[in-house]
Amino acid sequence: MSANAPTRVRLAEAAVSERAAHLRMPFRFGVATLREARQAVLTVRIEAADGRSAHGIAAECLLPKWFDKNPELSNDDNVEQLRTSLAVALELYGALGADTPFGLSAAVYGAQQARCAALGLNPLVASYGPALVDRAILDALGRMLGLSFAAMIRGNLAGITVTSGLTPDLDGFDLPRFLAHLQPTDTIGVRHTVGLVDPLTAADPREGPPDGLPQTLEEVVKTYGCRYYKLKAGGDMAADLDRLTRIAGVLDATAGEYRATLDGNEQYSDVDGIVELWRRMAETPALARLCASILYIEQPISRTVALERQVGLLAAEKPVMIDESDATLDAFPRAISLGYNGVSSKTCKGFYKSILNAARIARRNAELGESRFFLSAEDLCTWAGISTQQDLALVALLGLTHVERNGHHYLDGMSFAPDAEQDAFVKAHPDLYARTPGKPARLLISGGMLAIGSLDCPGFAVGVPPAGIDQTKP
Structure with missing residues (x-):
């Protein structure tokens, strides 16, 4: 076996715990308003054929009203759906023999989707479980080999392949060459999320505590110096225009x-509604500069019809991307055929999917000779520590220059974690976190940027060993 050959491993053990946290201020996206959240923490042990063994870890928010927005389901129902997806995935991975990390993921893909569908879980929910398992397995492999996430992906030690059954549109593409040319960066810009109920100025009512962190958009601009912003639309034309005008006044x-x-948050049933909003925005003088600043429009149409209807009318105005509709490995090619230009990267949907979508974009843009298609980096309330770091390492390697970040705004740093764990993360990642006496470890944003060089550590971007991370379930 060559030094660069993928290592075949099997999932030997797995343990799931959960954390709970109260948000420092409410986060409203679409029709949902979140005030508290839970996070799943998965620890695994893998074994290689030569007897070597290592532990790995991954974490993801158990976010209600995003994976499944059925109004008949409660927040608790949504969280239970995600727990079920993870449980199904662990059962399927545990039944496999040794394979490459990507081979394990590919082997369970169809069965995971089918098993979850039989349980009434949609494809996006189904993707949640494998997304966590794949990250934990690769983290363990990196710790076993003493290699970073970037080194493993660039050398394709995960064994990522193009398969006619999963990615037929990539047949003939030189994936190893594409991966080898990826270049990780040590900084990335923060795209700050402006939630639908976030206060914008000092005159607005606020619900957050006096913790010294910014609450209003004015305070965010002054404190963090961000140059990128993500703006939410709620589906009410008059309300959206009014709020966007107020946001534009601040920015x-x-x-x-x-x-x-x-971000349209699936609030429109067809393209006509969102086209009308955009045209109304373009006709509003106070929104002229904001409209000129818009890079793209994210998932404005409900996933129930988003991949059935053309969006050319909107794409002619601004590039359009899918997010919630990116539930299966074939979703992005289908979206392209309907006029979409982009797709989001979120580790909760699977990091292999992000890599494969990036390869699709590279291939199509090279064939066209222009950068028509794109990958964006979006947040799902990633919590400081494991979740944020693995997401940052992925999007930085894929060449993205800015990433939506909202976990640091709605959660007070690592306040959910014991002091010893917080101190361990600050020590391992001093470029990413800082801690002052009496305060939790908090993300360091300077001039709108994050320094992420310390994520180039053995494993999947987490410089703290799994044993140093609290595994108790509250």
């Missing part, structure tokens, strides 16, 4: 040369 006056993205 135009204080944020310098800013860029923004517009």
Whole structure:
């Protein structure tokens, strides 16, 4: 076996725990308003054929009302759906013999989707379980080999392949060459999320505590110096125009040369509604600069019809991308055929999917000779520590220059973790976190940027061993 050959491993053990946290201020996206959240923490042990063994870890928010927005389901129902997806995945992975990390993922893909469908779980929910398992397995492999996430992916030690059964549109593409040319960066810009109920100015009512962190958009601009913003639309034309106008007033006056993205949150049933919103925005003088700043429009149409209807009318105005509709490995090629230009990267949907979508984009843009298609980096309330770091390592390796970040705004740093764990993360990642006496470890944002060089450590971007991370279930 060559030094660069993928290592075949099997999932030997797995343990799931959960953390709970109260948000420092409410986060409203779409029709949901979140005030508390839970996070699943998965620890695994893998074994190689030569007897070597290692532990790995991954974590992800158990976020209600995003994976499944059925109004008949409660938040607790949604969380239970995600627990079930993870349980199904662990059963399927545990039944496999040794294979490459990607081979394990590919082997369970069809069965995971089918088993979850039989349980009434949609494809996006079904993707949650494998997304966690794949990250934990690769983290363990990196710790076993003493290699970072970037080194493993660039050398394709995960064994990522193009298969006619899963990615037929990539047949003939030189995937190893694509991976080898990826270049990780040690900084990345923060795209700050402006939630639908976030206060914008000092005149607005606020619910957050006096913890010294910014609450209003004005305070965010002043404190973090962000140059990128993600703006939410709620589906009510008049309300959206009013709020966007107020946001523009703040950004135009204080944020310098800013860029923004517009998140439709599936609030429109067809393309006509979101086209009308965009045209109304373009006709509003107070929104002229904001409209010019918009990079793309994210998932404005409900997933129930988003991959059935053309979006060319909207794409002619601004590039359009899918997010919630990116539930299966074939979703992005289907979206392209309907006029979409982009797709989101979220580790909760699977990091192999992000890598394969990046390969699709590279291939199509090279064939066209222009950068028509794109990958974006979006957040799902990633918590400081494991979840945020693994997401940052992925999108930085894929060449993205800014990433939506919202976990640091709605959660007070690592307040959910014991002091010893917080101190361990600050020590391992001093470029990413800082801690002052009496305060939790918090993300360091300077000039709108994050320094992430310390994520180039053995494993999947987590410099703290799994044994140093609290595994108790509250």
